[in-house]
Amino acid sequence: MEQHLATTNLLLGIMAAVSLLEAFLLIAAAVAGFMMYRRVMSAVKLLDGFEARQVAPLVARMHAVIDDVKDVTATVREETERVDQAIRTAFDRVGDTADRVRFTVRAKTGRIVGLVRGVRAAIEEVLTSRHPPPAGIGR
Secondary structure, three states: OHHHHHHHHHHHHHHHHHHHHHHHHHHHHHHHHHHHHHHHHHHHHHHHHHHHHHHHHHHHHHHHHHHHHHHHHHHHHHHHHHHHHHHHHHHHHHHHHHHHHHHHHHHHHHHHHHHHHHHHHHHHHHHHHHOOOOOOOOO
């Protein structure tokens, strides 16, 4: 029976040693985890400081530039529409002026053209009446 107790005591000792080893490993893992947590938190604080010092002003400048671009784009759009309207108005005026000039020229030259056509018809009639038509062609 003593032999059974020795074996049991030996197994209990091994289990106690393993439990102590597990406890040490668990404590070491907790310490390592805490150290990693501190490093990560210091990196996060560093990144927050970097963001506050570098990124935030850059983003603010970028937003200001974008606002300026929007203003310039709106101004260009308005000016483009204004110039387009001015060009359309000018073309309409040129077309109206051309129509008025055409009407005026036709009105003033209509009588002269009629007179020239009448004189031409009279000359053709005089020239054709001097020469009788050839035989065989009836009028």
